[in-house]
Amino acid sequence: MSTDTSRDTNSRCVNSPGYHLACTLSGHSADVRAVAAFSKDLLVTGSRDGYVRLWQSGDLLESPIPVHCPYYVQTLAVLDSAKLLTGSSDKTVTWLDVHTQKVLCIGKGHDDVVSALSAEPASGLVASGSWDRTVRLWKHGQSLQTLEGHQASVWALLFLSETKLLSASADRTIRLWDIRTGQCEQSLQGHSDAVRALALIHTSARPDECFASAGNDGSILAWSASGQLLHRWLDVHSSFIYSLAVHEHHLISAGEDRTLRILDLREGCVVETIPHPNTVWSVAPIPGTDGDLLTGCADSCARVWTRCPERMASAEQVAEYEALLANQQNKWDQKEQIDPSQVPDAAVGLAEPGSRDGQTRLVRRQGSSDAIEVYMWSMANARWLKIGDVTDPPAESSRSNKTGYDFVFDVDVDGDAQRYRQLGYRRGENPYLAAERFLEEENLPRAFLEQIVQFLIDHVPANDLGMEKEAPSDPLTGSDRYVPLPDLTSLESNQRGRLPEFVRFESTDSYERILEHLPAAGRTRLLFSSLEPVTTEKLQVLAELLDTLPTAQVVAVIDLARLAVLDASAVHVFFANEPQTALDAVMRHAASLDASFGVQVSACRFLCNSFVHWQSAPVRRALLQRSGFILDTFTAQVNGHTPAKLWRVFTALLYNYAVLEQRCDVEKQSIQLCSESVLQSACLLGLARPAGVDDATELVSALCLLIHNPSRAKLAIAAGILEWEQIPSKIAERIRAFA
CATH class of the missing domain: 1.25.10.10 (Leucine-rich Repeat Variant)
Incomplete structure (x- = not known):
């Protein structure tokens, strides 16, 4: 059997941009869901831990800013040289001054998680998209209008001009809006699954303004500003694509397959693959640099990547990072069972260099008869990098419906219909107990507790709830009652x-x-x-x-x-x-x-x-x-x-x-x-x-x-x-x- 697991469709050996790790930004306690860069001296990260953090040269500038605690930060956008926009699971948009770390205003109006943001600096307009299927337009914290039409969560937004706005949705469509009239001018269909990312392309390789889209089908599509499909790059990633960025003639994508991929628009192919220890949620180019990139990862860290030798991380830091990669557990998703006897020994399988960047290869661990490892060929490093060990996938029966509950809900924790998790609830049960049990079963962070409790309050009939609907009480923290206070107001x-x-x-x-x-x-x-x-x-x-x-x-x-x-x-x-x-x-x-x-x-x-x-x-x-x-x-x-x-x-x-x-x-x-x-x-x-x-x-x-x-x-x-x-x-x- 073949032990080369890479896809050939869009990758071939060309001159690699040669990205290397510059530094790791460690400090968050949960997934880094969003990143933004004001300049090479001011980077921003937002996390499921509810905090926004500011960084300079790899160092934390200030204490973390609890903009949305205990809810999580879902998306970020830069409005101007001083203002940052944040969107959260608390259903709000905030305008934050990054110099004073003060919240300037809060936009309220969405009925669910704010999952997308885009800013138009010239006019000061801000667009927000939500799991509530709507797009809202704002200025100085004031809601101007609501754009309705999508049939599922809105995952990405992009201003083409002061009057034109794009929105991408889990309903598989991209909509082009005229914000002067609030009308949808076009509904673009080209993806076979949810569309999760948009990016403006304006490079020497494509002098006419156009944009790129990507999503759950792992493909990237290029469109003209008028809505014409220009090109389709199939299977750029082996799974969902969450974020897109553009620098010069490179289109950069971040995905569920734990990689960052660099697609050269001149060559029309992927020229470099940068492995990560976990899902790569977001990517942003860093202004004022020669193409440096900032990525946010599900391992609670953000990272800076560079092509400049003077900014590269030390050999010790690189070794630590490669150890993280090597300790990953990769679930083999093919139906046939892997026969270890057909997999070459590491000494043999890794003896020859790879033929393209990102090529992966299965080998038997040296000295073992059945332990299988995964390696990826890195053009930038000119060697094979271990990116994990192959483990068996979970049994099919492990996803069967839960029993023993009066209610079983499919909970869309990530806003992704392919990742429903089953939440069980018994009549009369305190929602906090049900939420605690759910978090333990699904190994989710406690930051989701209030969100799950609120979901139960919203979806369980009032007569079946184990508490007053208006006054949920946390059973672990006791009653709110105490000795009444005397009247001290006179x-x-x-x-x-x-x-x-x-x-x-x-x-x-x-x-x-x-x-x-x-x-x-x-x-x-x-x-x-x-x-x-x-x-x-x-x-x-x-x-x-x-x-x-x-x-x-x-x-x-x-x-x-x-x-x-x-x-x-x-x-x-x-x-x-x-x-x-x-x-x-x-x-x-x-x-x-x-x-x-x-x-x-x-x-x-x-x-x-x-x-x-x-x-x-x-x-x-x-x-x-x-x-x-x-x-x-x-x-x-x-x-x-x-x-x-x-x-x-x-x-x-x-x-x-x-x-x-x-x-x-x-x-x-x-x-x-x-x-x-x-x-x-x-x-x-x-x-x-x-x-x-x-x-x-x-x-x-x-x-x-x-x-x-x-x-x-x-x-x-x-x-x-x-x-x-x-x-x-x-x-x-x-x-x-x-x-």
């Missing part, structure tokens, strides 16, 4: 000397559910079969788990610690090991890029409950000395799309800090500095109140406690956080009383 009540109580989170929806999600098995679960009595052994086990477990597994442990910290004995275990207390461990998880919504809520509740020991010096010292880090961590998570539950529990934390200032007569200097930061955080929370949250008693009460003298009143204004007209009326009256 000056008189405060002057009468009533000392307010701290907010505490003492109850839980189900202790059994917390135990179900406790990652430690056996003796640990037996130890915590009941939390009472709270013993030193239990506290020490919790402290150890907080210190050693990864963030993705720690939510139930923090929730147990949240209950245990209310006991007086917790002071001697949780706060005795300075400088690394249990509070520090909890905050390390809360600040992690892997922190889920549940981790953040549970961490806030742990902190709130810690205030009951405010008279203990170690507890008070920990809360005050770490206050800057605590406030910065949670303030960074808060924006107009923050889940209401996290917003409320953070306001409770700020309220407790305000109460501490009222109660404590010692460490006045530390408390004063802390409370000024709390005041600023409280003002920021007022601006970022989520839609639908009408009752902000804790926040109003916290501000009324904090703004008790003219200097504090002036701080709220002088800090530039609030304008008079933005201040809630009750707070404004109180500030004016001291103005």
Whole structure:
């Protein structure tokens, strides 16, 4: 049997551009779904972890920007030299100033994931496409019109001019729109599957303006601006093509087959194949360079590729990258079983050079009778590169329908109809439990939790849901109920000397559910079969788990610690090991890029409950000395799309800090500095109140406690956080009383 697995259709041996690895951009905790380049000195990446990151010369410029957390970043586009556009699974488009890292405006209107963006810098127009099958036109954050006609998700957009726009869809068509009239002028059909990428071609090889399209059929098509099909390159990739870019006479494509391919428009063929460790989601040319490329990969990394020797990575970095490639597992997709005896030994099979770039070859691992490896010929390196090991495909029966559920949904996590995943739900079940189970079964990141919960709320009949449809509750983080707050919004009540109580989170929806999600098995679960009595052994086990477990597994442990910290004995275990207390461990998880919504809520509740020991010096010292880090961590998570539950529990934390200032007569200097930061955080929370949250008693009460003298009143204004007209009326009256 032949062991050469490459496709010959569009590849032949020509002078290779010779791309090499320049650097790897590591920092995201999930797939890098989108990349963009402002210049060689400013690169941008967007990820499923919800963050946008800015890079210069391979180094992270600033802290990650949580533009869409906890939702994921799906697409990016450059509007001008300072403005970046981002689209997300939270259904919004944002305009971000990359120099100040501030969100300038947010576009709301889509009913599903924003999956495509394109900008027209001359006019400032922005187009967004969505899984809701529509295209929207925007300017300065304002929606101008909606273009309807596609029958499936819109995956790519491209402005041809100020008045002409292209849209590509999973319905296999490309539509040409006149945005002056909002009418579709043409519907172009040429692909046999979903169309996922568009790119403008204007090169010396093709002097007349035209564009390229690509998609799930693995082919690339070239079209004239008037809609005439000019050329078809079949099977450029062996699977889906997700992104296209153009540099000079090269058309660059990124695909599911884990490769980046360089197609020479003059030669009409693929001249170079660059293997990656996983799916290549996106590619962008880097302005101001000699063709450098930026790619985003499903292995959580982005990479820069160059043809300039002075910018190439070191030999050590290249060796690390090639080791990543070699450790891939490749599923052989042919029906016939591979006979290892017919596959040549590596020493024989790799003795001769390949005949074309990207050619792949199967060989038997040296010294083995059945282990089969995959190698790819690299023209740029003039040698065979190992790109993985062949493994058997999963059994056909593994995709059978799920049983034992009242509802089974085909969930389109990636917006790709060929990748449906089955989500099972039982009547009366808490959607959070169903979502947690689904993520574990499908090995999906926790960033999808809220998205899956919302899907269930939207698709399960209200009578069959295990919760109030308007108020989903995370079973791992307990009830939202706590001791009601006194009315502190009037000056008189405060002057009468009533000392307010701290907010505490003492109850839980189900202790059994917390135990179900406790990652430690056996003796640990037996130890915590009941939390009472709270013993030193239990506290020490919790402290150890907080210190050693990864963030993705720690939510139930923090929730147990949240209950245990209310006991007086917790002071001697949780706060005795300075400088690394249990509070520090909890905050390390809360600040992690892997922190889920549940981790953040549970961490806030742990902190709130810690205030009951405010008279203990170690507890008070920990809360005050770490206050800057605590406030910065949670303030960074808060924006107009923050889940209401996290917003409320953070306001409770700020309220407790305000109460501490009222109660404590010692460490006045530390408390004063802390409370000024709390005041600023409280003002920021007022601006970022989520839609639908009408009752902000804790926040109003916290501000009324904090703004008790003219200097504090002036701080709220002088800090530039609030304008008079933005201040809630009750707070404004109180500030004016001291103005």
